[in-house]
Amino acid sequence: MKDLAIGVSGINAVDNPGPGVGVARSLKEDASLNARIIGLAYDAMEPGIYMDWVVDRSFIMPYPSGDGGAYFDRLAYIRDQHGLDLIIPNLDAELPLYLKRAGELKDMGIATFLPSMEQFKLRGKDKLAEVADRMDIKLPKTKVCTSLEQLHEAVEELGLPVMVKGSFYKAYAAYTPAQAVGHFHALVAEWGYPVIVQSIVSGEELNVIGLGDGEGGSLGLVGIKKISVTSLGKIWTGVTIKHAAMMEAANRFIRELKWRGPFELECIVKGDDVYLIEINPRFPAWVYFATGVGVNLPARLVRAALGVDQPPAPDYDAGKLFVRYSYELVTDMVKFQQAVTRGEVG
Amino acid sequence: MNRLSQLALSDEGFVFDPQTGDSFQVSETGIAVLRALKEGRSDEEITQQLVAHFEVSPEEARRDCTDFRGQLKNFGLA
Numbered sequence: 001m002k003d004l005a006i007g008v009s010g011i012n013a014v015d016n017p018g019p020g021v022g023v024a025r026s027l028k029e030d031a032s033l034n035a036r037i038i039g040l041a042y043d044a045m046e047p048g049i050y051m052d053w054v055v056d057r058s059f060i061m062p063y064p065s066g067d068g069g070a071y072f073d074r075l076a077y078i079r080d081q082h083g084l085d086l087i088i089p090n091l092d093a094e095l096p097l098y099l100k101r102a103g104e105l106k107d108m109g110i111a112t113f114l115p116s117m118e119q120f121k122l123r124g125k126d127k128l129a130e131v132a133d134r135m136d137i138k139l140p141k142t143k144v145c146t147s148l149e150q151l152h153e154a155v156e157e158l159g160l161p162v163m164v165k166g167s168f169y170k171a172y173a174a175y176t177p178a179q180a181v182g183h184f185h186a187l188v189a190e191w192g193y194p195v196i197v198q199s200i201v202s203g204e205e206l207n208v209i210g211l212g213d214g215e216g217g218s219l220g221l222v223g224i225k226k227i228s229v230t231s232l233g234k235i236w237t238g239v240t241i242k243h244a245a246m247m248e249a250a251n252r253f254i255r256e257l258k259w260r261g262p263f264e265l266e267c268i269v270k271g272d273d274v275y276l277i278e279i280n281p282r283f284p285a286w287v288y289f290a291t292g293v294g295v296n297l298p299a300r301l302v303r304a305a306l307g308v309d310q311p312p313a314p315d316y317d318a319g320k321l322f323v324r325y326s327y328e329l330v331t332d333m334v335k336f337q338q339a340v341t342r343g344e345v346g
Numbered sequence: 347m348n349r350l351s352q353l354a355l356s357d358e359g360f361v362f363d364p365q366t367g368d369s370f371q372v373s374e375t376g377i378a379v380l381r382a383l384k385e386g387r388s389d390e391e392i393t394q395q396l397v398a399h400f401e402v403s404p405e406e407a408r409r410d411c412t413d414f415r416g417q418l419k420n421f422g423l424a
Binding site: 204206224225227238239240241242243244269271318319 | 354362364365366367368369422
């Protein structure tokens with residue numbers, strides 16, 4: 001394969017890490033891709049900028065807000081100066097812009113492998129009931145609230161404790177009505193309406209990472225259990241598993257929605273009952289775990305996006321351990337200066 | 347498939363459930379009982395095996411076997 005310039009965002013490998021470094025590392029490990037990684041960062045302090053063995057060149061990007069004009073101008077600049085064959089956006093907040101202007105990206109000669117806007121909206125927290133139904137799995141009792149009155153009704157109906165969730169990010173447990181109201185106001189202030197109120201289901205928290213081909217077929221799935229998490233709820237150690245009911249639900253998700261692109265399913269499993277908690281329409285930050293057990297989903301995404309034939313998804317072994325660790329690098333201040341003054345490093 | 351037959355059991359007594367990711371540690375006796383259960387042996391056969399290999403009476407071995415089955419049930423494995 002010819003030298004490929006691949007844009008990767010979410011290279012903020014901090015205590016709440018983005019998936020970008022795991023994606024970039026996976027691409028680098030598939031030598032036949034000849035991947036040249038272009039880091040798309042929002043802050044000069046994103047560690048991926050300085051990890052030159054993983055990210056070849058980094059650019060500071062404008063935020064993907066408004067109509068995205070400035071963002072797309074920046075992409076055009078990168079493409080013209082250094083080449084940009086494909087982008088793997090890894091942050092939730094970027095996806096609406098990428099989906100809205102997908103045609104324009106294609107015209108610019110930049111490939112992506114993402115779901116349609118319709119599919120993206122379906123996985124929203126306010127639409128999970130419909131998706132869970134199509135996946136034939138359970139959903140904790142859920143109420144979508146757009147007013148304080150509806151919140152009180154939801155808490156009354158579901159009974160305490162409940163999870164109070166923002167429409168995009170964040171979820172808090174509420175054990176009293178007052179806590180529920182506090183979380184409601186905080187979430188509305190940060191993320192707007194609606195707010196989702198959900199019964200708490202106890203059981204094992206299991207997750208699946210996957211990649212759909214857009215025609216109902218799977219390009220790879222790996223199931224895991226988080227053994228330990230940080231205070232922010234991020235995985236620190238985990239183990240691969242094969243929970244038959246959960247994996248079948250993931251396959252149904254791909255088949256029923258004809259999902260195109262990466263995703264993560266967050267589930268609670270109680271015996272043979274699988275409850276859907278959340279669908280993330282992107283790779284999770286632990287994407288390298290799948291690569292490490294032989295299922296290199298970012299590399300498979302690249303081939304799918306470029307229409308390159310590839311063998312069926314490989315299998316993996318249950319019982320493989322994932323251990324995240326902290327590490328340090330020391331580099332020259334010049335790189336930081338370049339990020340701040342020129343907006344590009346490498 | 348039977349949950350017990352899926353369990354991975356090491357010689358050191360480390361048990362891994364590939365369905366849930368749970369892991370357990372069992373004693374030497376536990377290893378013997380679990381291996382026998384995975385092979386589909388009856389409680390009576392397991393009792394005889396325990397009596398033959400460990401210094402226990404048949405009553406004690408039977409009780410241990412029943413207790414072990416109870417624990418497996420508690421963990422959703424039987």
